[in-house]
Amino acid sequence: MAKFLNTSATNYYLEELIKSAKERVILISPFLKLNDRVKELLEDKNRLKIDIRIIYGKSELQPEEINWLKEQEYIRTSFCKNLHAKCYINEDRAIITSLNLYEFSQINNNEMGILIGKDADNELYKDTFEEAQRLIRISDEIRISLEKIEHAQLEVPTNTESDTPNQTTAYSKITTSKLATKLGFKTAELLEKLEQKGFLIKKEDNYYLTDLAKNLGAEFKKGKFGYFFLWPEAIESKV
Template identity: 65%
Template sequence: MAKFLNTSATNYFLEELIKGARDRLILISPYLKLNDRIKELLEDKNRLKIDVRIVYGKVELQPEEISWLNKLDFVRTSFCKNLHAKCYLNEQMCIVTSLNLYEFSQINNNEMGILIERDDDAELFKDAYEEAQRIIRISDEVRMSLEKVVAQEPPKAEEASEEGEDEEQHSKLTTSKLAQKHGLKTAEMLDKLITAGYLELKGDKHFITEKGKEAGGEFRMSKRFGGYFLWPDEIYM
């Protein structure tokens, strides 16, 4: 039977859920700003090579958070437009709650939640798990270049001097803008570039190939957001 959770119980069982993951962990939260304890637990799951999926829905993701997430090879992060659900699952437990995976909320807010255990409520757990999988499927995975995040934020002056000037001076597009031109998601464009032989995937990181360079592709480094790729406007795929 599902259990009611108050604020402290939600935080407690969230940690237990992360610690107890043995194969798969799904964390769905519109706002994402992890406290040190949650980061430690996720780093441990990464060392154990457990598949972790994090889905968030607001673009206020800080560069420091992005940089930290990118160091974890077995943690994949996705952006889901119009996300409002907060749901956390491993193989045996699920929490549906008002609590965002956000440091301020965990400390300051009054929250409620429901704990569902697979052994006690198999059908309810299955429904929650399938909905979580649907949200993952409609989300846009944020990969090495973090271009999904960059594309949604208005460029500031210092950013324009990096990516903006590169595009203007070289008549080239970032992967995200190339994807927009073709009506694709960034992840889909990255897959096409891999299929064309312009990029290769090593672990969870993308690297430009010699073929990609010959086609006019370039790898650039932004001081604020890290690495990204530039491509000719009419690159052949």
């Protein structure tokens, strides 16, 4: 029978879910951001070669977290647009909850959740697991990495050489400001949309390219007045 969880119980059973996993862990959370305790638990499962899948809609990883994640061979990350679900699963139990992954252990929050056991609620567990598998199938699996733009100037004035027609034609790509104009957005609005879609990650005042963007052909270049992004035409249909 499913069990109601308050804030402290949600934290407790989520930790137990990860610790007790023998085959797999699936973590579905809109925000990819890991605290030290979660990293410790996942690192132990990685050493045991447990299959770990993290499905997220937005990444807020710090550079040191990214370096840590890249070292974990058995942790796979997937980006799922429009993700708002929070669900955590191993081979014999699942938690559906309001608790975001990055809020784990923050017991001052007011959270709720439902603990589902495979043995006691087989159909409910099965439905939850199948929906998690569907989200995995529609997600883009990527290895998290960032390309840092040191003191980045995200836009280059139109009179700089990096924005001239010849150079733009040579790359068959356009700058963020031109892409924004083409799509009818303000530049700031477009940057937010690119972040929401998983092509950019923002840390403080700098933006970073994700693997999703780089695999599509996005680049960053240096012009007279700083660094800027170049976007392939294919990005237009994805914003």
